[in-house]
Amino acid sequence: MSLNSPQLSVPIVEEWLDSNKEALYEIFLRKADLSLINKWLLIHGYSALSEVAPYPTKRGSLSNESSNPSSPLDKGDGFFEGRHVRQNSKKFLRQDFAKSKLKSMFRTYEPTSTQESATESRRSSLKEMRMFRSLPPNSVNMLSLLIQSRVRLPRYPSKDIDHKRDLRDQNEKEFFLEIVKDISNDLDLRSLSNKIVANMSVLVDCDTGSLFVVEGKLGGRMTLVSKLFDVHSGTHILPSTTGDGGVTVPWGKGIIGYVADPRYNDDVDKITGYKADTLLCMPIRNADDEVVAVAQVINKTESPNGFTKEDEKVLATYLTFCGIAIYNAQIFEAYSKEYERNKALLEVVHDLFEEQTSLDSVILKIMQRAVALLKCERCSVLLRDGTSEASIICSIQKLNLKRKCVVTSFKKVFDLAYPHKNGQSIQSQDNHLSDNRLGNKIAELVLITGETINITDAHSDARFDPESDRNTGFHTRAILCKPIRNRDNQTIGVAQVMNRIDGYSFDDHDDQLFEAFTIFCGLGINNCVLYEEISLAAARQAVALEVLSYHSSVSAEDIVRLKVQKVPDALTLNLDNFKFNDFSLSNDEMLAAAIRMFKDLGLIRRFRIDYEVLCRWLLTVRKNYRNVAYHNWRHAFNVCQLMFAFFKKTGMKRHLSEKELLALVVACLCHDLDHRGTNNAFQQKTSSALAQLYGTKATLEHHHFNHAVIILNCEGQNIFGNFCSEEYGEVINLLKQAILATDLSLHIQVRHKFFAMVDSEMKNWDDRESRDILRSILMTAGDIAAITKPWEIQRKAADLVMTEFFDQGDKERNELKIQPQACMDREKQDELPRLQLGWIDGICLPLYKALNKLDSTFKPLLDGVLANRAAWEVLDAERLAKDSVIATEV
Structure with missing residues (x-):
């Protein structure tokens, strides 16, 4: 029957097909070929198919593994199930290669x-x-x-379970081919x-x-x-x-x-x-x-x-x-895993060269990469303290190892915990080897042997100390620990990772990857150390240039003038008096008085100090004090005068050796060399070259000592020149201890030991520790002795100190834009009496009371402190009364 016949026209057929969808689907599935489907797809703007699944699905649904979403097949139409879209020539090549291989494999199967x-x-x-x-x-x-x-690679589109079951019942060979193709490219x-x-x-x-x-x-x-x-x-x-x-x-x-x-x-x-x-x-x-x-x-x-x-x-x-x-x-x-690992290593290299100024930052970044890539719960880096080496014969249990090795401590410990397991934490702190909170026993073995340790079950291994887990609450299962080496192949630390998140032990791939991390860690540490050395050198150069620009060597005429000058006796100069007037001598007279103290203590004769060398050294020391209000040459001389009085008036001299006497006198004259009129806190706030060079502890005191050594090392100025090397090293160490003792923060740490020794009425100060403490206390007692002088002298010295403090406070307010402390705030200068009372009660009175208890000849100093306290208390009462009147009027 023709469609052109009046009985059956195209609209009638379309109407019938529209109302009989199942018949339409059946006709299409039986009659449509690939060319017809591709023609339809091209007309509607889709890519042509490479092939069509030969079997319809029973349910007309797609599996979860449907392919390219660029065609209507992903819309769930039953007609197009099982298609395979070719989108570019590269996919053609890969698909054809896979299909050819599958064909060769299919030939091997014969039911x-x-x-x-x-x-x-x-x-x-x-x-x-x-x-x-x-x-x-x-x-x-x-x-x-x-x-x-x-x-x-393009996957073969999976059929659903019902389709596969029907195909198995109809044609076993085709079914087997189907399920092999199903897994071919996945x-x-x-x-x-x-x-x-x-x-x-x-x-x-x-x-x-x-x-x-x-x-x-x-x-x-x-x-x-x-x-x-x-x-x-x-x-x-x-x-x-x-x-x-x-x-x-x-x-x-x-x-x-x-x-x-x-x-x-x-x-x-x-x-x-x-x-x-x-x-x-x-x-x-x-x-x-x-x-x-x-x-x-x-x-x-x-x-x-x-x-x-x-x-x-x-x-x-x-x-x-x-x-x-x-x-x-x-x-x-x-x-894929190897690619990700290589990518991560490249990122580590990038991090390594991106940040080389901070050791902490470099190690933290490397540990973060290691934890993420190795998928472990914890990573630690322990850096060796090379300053405490001692060569001994080591016998390590369980390893049967006996060799000459280095016993050392870990000066820094970095610990990074996996965030989802233990809460993320980063620590950088000073630790000793006896601190086993991070399982340092294993790290110690690796440091000593230089060999990797890989433990699959820590608690069943005799080398592991379970006490570390009890201390931290962290349960250690597996440990991978490796040495960190520098460019000279020397072991400088240890890196360790603990507990793979998946519960497995660390395998060979982990070992190789972690080996790369330790290499990068060594490079990072080496680069940071080099950077720090360069920074220190630059800071040292900056300080040296600043010092040289400010100071110049003394002239020959000045040396000759001082050398021929007649030196008055100590009684004339009143040098052995605790009430010595700090402002009674001129600059030149203080030089002569300093020579008198060297003579009367027998230091010139005992240590065969050349007189001209002594004159040149004293002139240079005076020259290297800056023109600041208080911490200048006069203050240094006044501290030395008090030390001289201690030796002449009290019994302290009998507890000290002659080298200690020499070191204390020299330290008094040098203890504030090149002082800038600002304190240690100011150096840190401004990140000055001194702070970069000497760090944050006793910054200025280290500078004063180093400056004193520079002067001693200049030609014709070494008053220790007749010492042998051993004696020279000894007196330099005594000099350093004495100058550093003038840092009040160090005095606070030492004085409680001194007070305990005095309270116990100890008579014997012959052991080394006792004499170290005694010298430190004497340096502080001389440094702050202005508080013990008669009121007129004390008040003048206090005004000079406050002048320096107010100048620093002005710099902090104007340059650093910060609020200065009350003692340095010029706007609060009327509170000086209250601040002085706090200074006396907190620092001065306890010190001089202890000295008076140790030796009653120190009583004039204690009396002077008490008299000045009473005077400051009167001024404070007047201030309070004035404030009360003002408040009443308001």
Whole structure:
């Protein structure tokens, strides 16, 4: 009948087809060919198909693995299920290559009922797998490009379970070809596992199945891990029961572990609540005949007698192809991990060269990368303290190691905890080796031996100290510890990571990767040390240039004038009097008085000091004091005069050696060399060259000492020139201790020991520690002795001190834009009496009371403090009364 006939026209046919959709679909599926489908796609703006699935689905639904979303196939139309879109020539090449390989593999499969045919089929497939392993030279590059570009080989579109079951009943050979093609190009192990389990369930007609992949070969503790398990025959996928990777079965445990063991391990049943009646479990092998996975199917649905020999043969044949797919996916996964690791190492290198000014920042960045890439719970870096080395013979238990080595401590410990496990924390602190909070016993062994330690179970290893876990609450399972070496291959520290997050021990890949991290860590430390050395050198140069620009050497005329000048006796100058007037002598008279003190203490004669050298040294010392209000040459001389009085009026001299007397006198004259009129806190606030050079502890005092050494080392100015090297080193150390003792923060740390010794009425001060404390106390007592002088002298000295303080406060307010302390705030100068009372009660009175208790000849100093306190108290009362009147008037 023609469509042009009046009985059957085109509109009538269209109307009938519109009202009979199922007939339309059936006609299209039977009659349409590839050219017709491509014509329709091109007309509607889609890409042409490479092929069309030859079988319609029973339900007309797509699987979860639907392909390219650029065509209407993803909209769920039943017509177009199973299409494969070609979008570019590169995909054509990859797809055709994969298809050619699949065709060669398909030829190896011939359905048979004999065991010999199945064996021959397996051998042929293994041969193809070995051919796959013999990758061409550029295969690594291809994998790298795939990983880097995130491009994947096109997957064969999966059919749903019902379609596969129908195809199995209609044509077994086509069904087998279908399920092999289903897994041919899938490089994602989780997705591949899902497909394999679903296909096995249909292949042997079972209720549920599982696939366990072998993991942990390199770590020494192999296990079977299922990313997905218990996939029922009527479902596509079920989520795993654990958050990061399914069920884990120990190697060799139960049927899954042993595969052929007659015992059944019901651990999985306990997890899922599923009861297994019949079970078939088989290994999946790679080209080297190694087990790479274990497949398990449970409960034959249509046979009460369980799985048959035929089921075993069919499943064994299919698992051969599964071995090929799993092997390809594992290769891709391994290369993906290697790519990510190399990328991370490049990022570490970038971080290393981006930040070289801070050791803490460099190590923190490296540890953050290590924790993220190694996926561990904790990372620590312990840097060796090279200042406390001692050569001994070490005998290390459990290692049977006896060798000459270096015992040392860790001066810095950096600890980074994985945020999701322990709360992120970063520590940089001074630690001694006896501090085992971070498991330092293992680190000590690595530091001594220079060899890597990899512990799989810390608490069963005799080298691990469990006390560290009890102290921190951190449970250590696995430890990987390596030495950090510098460019000279010397061990400068130790790096360690603890506890892989997945629970496994650290394997060879982790070891190699962490080795790279320790190399980068060594480079980073080396670069930071070099940078710090350069910074110190620059700061040292800046200080030296500043000093040289301010000071100049003394003239020969000045030396001759002082050398021939008549030096008055001590009685005339009143040098041995505690009430000495600090402002009674001129600058030149103070030089002569200093020579008198050297003479009367017998220092010139005892140490054979050249008189001209002494004159030149004194002139240079005076020249190197700046013109500031208080901390100048006059203050240095006044401190020396008090020390001279201590030796003449009290019994302190009998407790000290002659070298100590010399060091104390020299220290008094040098203790404020090149003082700038600002304190240590100001150096730190302004990040001055002095703060960069000497650090934050006793900044100015270190500068004063170094400046004194510079003067001594100048030609013709070394008053210690007749000492042997040992004596010279001894007196220089005494000089340093005495100058540093003038830092009040150090005095606070020492005085409680002195007070305890005095309270115990100790008479013997002959031991080294006692004399060190006594010298420090005498230096402080002389340095602050202006508070003990008659009121007129004390008040004038206080005004000079406050002049310096107010100048510093002005700089802080105007230059640093910060509020100065009350004692340095010019706007609060009326509070001087109250501040002085606090100074006397907090520092001065306790010190001079202790000295008076030690030796009653110090009583004039204590009396002077008490008299001045009473005077300041009167002024403070007047201030309070004045403030009260003003408040009343307001």
